Amino acid sequence: MAPDAFITEFCKFTEECLGAVKDDSELLEIINTLDASDSFDSLTGSSLVDHLVGRLGRDGVSKWIQTADKRWSLRHVAAAFGQWNSEAKIEALKNLLERSKSEEIQYTVGNCIDSLFKMKVRAGELVSVSLVDGGEEVLKKVAKSLLGKDVAKSALKKMAGSPIYESVLPVFWLCLKLWSKIASTDEMTKDYESNAAELENIVKNGEKGLKVLLDQLLALLSQSQKYHRTVICYVYVNLLSHIKEEHVNHILETLLMDDEELVDEDDSEEKSEDDEDEAMEEAEEEEESEGSDMEERLEGALGKAAVKRKADATDEEESNVSDVDDAEMFAMDDRLAAAFKAMAPKRENKVAAHMATAFRLKLADLLLFTLSSQNTPMTVKVHMIIPLLKLAKVQLKEDSEGLNSRKTISLLNIIARLKKAHLPDDEVVDLLDQLIKEGAGLSNPTLVSAVASLSSFI
16 A cells, blocks of 8 residues: 555544544644644645634633634634534634734635635526525624624614525625635725725615625626635625616626726735635746747847856856957847847736636626526526627637537526517517627637527527
8 A cells, every 4th residue: 555545544543543532632632732733734745734623612612712723724714614613613713803813814714704605506407696695694703793783783774675685685785794804915905995885875875875886796796806806706696686787787898898998907916815726827838939929039139148058068168258348238238128028918918817717707797697597587698698698709719629618608598598588579589680790700619609509598
């Protein structure tokens, strides 16, 4: 048996043996012993300590979290949070929210809040985003402890002041306020606070406030913090019975924006760890071509002083650049500055493109939820056909094999499989005319097939 496999089996066996340990004090002793100087789980490639921490009750979590200040301790919190009872979750969040601000705390708390929601999707048939049992109570108790009982109670009453929003905005407000308390920068704190304050006006404006709320949701979704996503989906999905064509068109118009318009410069610098990992993978794939391009630029800029790269060129004579005169040296400085200046935008554009692609996929998910929800008015779904077709054509021109165009075409196919909708004859005729017009001259076989299915549907 390979050493790694032996360690894995040993950890599984150990966990089974420790299954009989129920007392929090005994579990704490084992956890602290295993994690004394380093992350036991990281060293062994197991989840033994994660599972042990997950078995702690409220009192055990309350004691353990007091000294859980190592990086790997925060990972245990995120992994075990979903296994704890509501009281233990409250203790953990209260402790973390009282700590000094840092990115590690921000993402740990964000991920814990994210785990209070659950999502279920069947494309074209069903979408459900809700809180886990006791989830809302956890948010309320933590917020009341942090903000003050009277402040939280008054704000929640205002958030429930409209029948349209009473089931979602109180929860959204709670999330925004808790996010603001652990944001690692003052600017992010200010943005979260501003969004929370804006909700009061949205409630007052009733359905007219939906457009403002949608803008707020999209702005949060465009950011790199992945813990935003489920909360935003919760708000959006639970408001689909009030959605109108103008709201869906706003999402579609956003999808058509350029990368630079979609991604804020600050967002491209404040990427989450996962986004950075993905960006690194993309960079590695293109490293070879980028490297040769960089070498060509630098060699062109260095001129006579270009470093020789022959395999056997190691002697002093070949690497000596002392014969370059002052005039050539000054000219070389200018060329080097120009070369590096030319390379910088290319890297920035790649980061922007990566983040814009991620945002577009999130927007496509919102459209998928719109089509999958039984609460979305059927007329809204049907009138998505032409805008989606136009979007697919634009995306195919930009990248015929791209993921974005495939997602859009899959949305068109979902519409074609919907239950038949009852529309006035003149609307049906007009829709068919538009489909024929937009479908003329198509060459992509997948899109042609989708248009044919939509013709039959209409």
